[in-house]
Amino acid sequence: MTAVKPGRSNAARRWAIDLSPLRVPTYRRLWLGNAIAMFGFQMTAVAVPVEMYALTRDSFWVGLLGVASFVPLLVFGLWAGAVADARDRRRVLLVGSALLWASVLALLAQALLGVGSPALLLALVTVHSIAFAISSPARSAALPRILPAELLPAAMTLNFTTFTAAAVVGPLGAGLVFAVWGTDTGLPIAYALDALLFLGLITATLRLPAMPPEPVAEGEAHRGGLGGVLDGLRYLTTTPVLLLSFAIDLIAMILAMPRALFPEVAVERFGDGAAVGWLYSAMAIGAMLGGLTSGWIGRLHRQGLALVLAVVGWATAIALAGLARNLWLMVVLLAVAGLADLVSAVLRQSMLLVYAPDRLRGRLQGVNLAVVAGGPRLGELRAGATAGFLGAGVAWVGGGLLAVVLTVLLAVAFPALRRYRR
Incomplete structure (x- = not known):
């Protein structure tokens, strides 16, 4: 047997993804449940715009799905972040997960019944987004409770890599389903798989320990309403590095996210029903490869x-x-874009968790959710609306170029972010 040279082994460890957080049983169960659920979640993420385009034959309606998702993420994400700081985070996560599962079952029901209503599809996407907004801040803010601080960057990378792996297999699976069974039969199959796989996350959440709020200083109180949201926003205004990190992410997602154009481009440019699966999974392929070689981040x-x-x-x-x-x-x-997005996401989330005290983590994760999940949805609306007037090519390429220019200008005008060191 050929011996492995020590230098080569050390180089592999420097580049390979860090799996050490999986040694913690509580995190391992949550990670596994989330990984299983994400595969189904990604199938629905493809099925919904495919169904909308099949019903309307209009990318503008596909872009409206971004509005139906963004508004609940903005409103309920901020509110749920404050609630996660004032209540037991496990209980908040359970409520949000139950509502999320119910919304997927409703999508399955309307597909089986052949309702064919774009308005109903928008309404169900809104409920789905509300449920995601409720559960997401509590899930992210719970990580520092179950992991030591030194493992948080590795856990963030693991989470993002798992998400991107699901975002590869899920859309490819959806594309295969549509290619084999067509849209009419494929839509119920995609939604049913999501509902079944989501049970993995619900099971893992049930096994989490209780996570009540930590004690606060005398004279202070846990505020879960508007006051709590304002407390988090006031804290955010004192950290320009975080504000700038959110700003450039919004620029990138709103101006350069082409996802709403994928169904149209797949049909008009490539004429292949399976192409839409490759387009939806391409960025995730790059992010997954980046995550597997992320030791350097x-x-x-x-x-x-x-x-x-x-x-x-x-x-x-x-x-x-x-x-x-x-x-x-x-x-x-x-895929190259997806790799770059993984790097930016890991850096931004790690910076956020390092800055935030536990009493504010839920609220800042709520802000992060509004930016990270809301930005791409506004980008979908921007792309769909621009394509309606100028065509898909101009909407796609022009948005990317404008995002490059504005990001560079912001970094030059406000040097706090580019000067930030760990």
């Missing part, structure tokens, strides 16, 4: 500059992908 010291470069790389790759006339070239460029 945790060792970055100039995290602010790295974050700016990652966002510029994302927008540049998106713009180039919009010019591609070959499916596989487009998939490769979208």
Whole structure:
């Protein structure tokens, strides 16, 4: 047997993803349940816009799905973050998960019954987004309760990598379902798989320990309403690094997210029903590969500059992908964008968890949810509306180029972020 050279082994450890958080049983159960549920979640993420486009044959209606998702994320994400700081986070997570499961069952029912109503589809997406907004801040804010601080960056990378792996297999599975069974039969199958797999996350959540609020200083109180939200926003205004990190993420997602254009481009440019699955999974492929070789991210010291470069790389790759006339070239460029997005997401979330005290983590995760989940949905609306007037190509490429310009200008005008060091 050939001996492995020590230098090669050390290099592998430096690059390979850090799995040490999985040694903690509570985190391991939550990670596994979330991983199983994410595969079904991603199938629904493809099935809903495919159903909307099949009903309307209009990318503007697909873009409206972004509005139906964004408004609940903005309102309920901020509110749920305050509630997660004032209540038992396990209980908040259970309530949100139960509502999320019910919304998927409703999507399944309308597909089986063949209702065919774009308005109903928008309403169900709104409920689904409300449920996600309730559960997400509590889930993220719970991590520092079940993991030591030194394992949080590795846990963030694991979570993002798992999500992207699901975002690869889920859309590809959805594309296969639609290619084999067609849209009419494939939609109920996709929704049913989501409902079944989501039971894994509910089971893992039930096994979490209680997570009541930590004691606060004398004279203070846990505020779960508007006052609690305002407390979190006031804290955020005192940390310009976090504000700038949120700002460039919004620029990248609103201006350079082309997802609402995928159904139209798959049909008009490639004429292949299975192409939509590749387009939806391409960015996740790149992010997954980046996550599997992410050991170097945790060792970055100039995290602010790295974050700016990652966002510029994302927008540049998106713009180039919009010019591609070959499916596989487009998939490769979208994968490069996904890798850059993973780097920016890990850096931004790690910076946020380091800054925030436990009493504010839920609220700041609520703000993060509004930015991270809401930004792409506004981007979908922007892309769909622009495509309706100027065409899909201009909406795609122009948005990416504008995001590059604005990100560079913001980083130059406000140097606090690019000067930030770990």
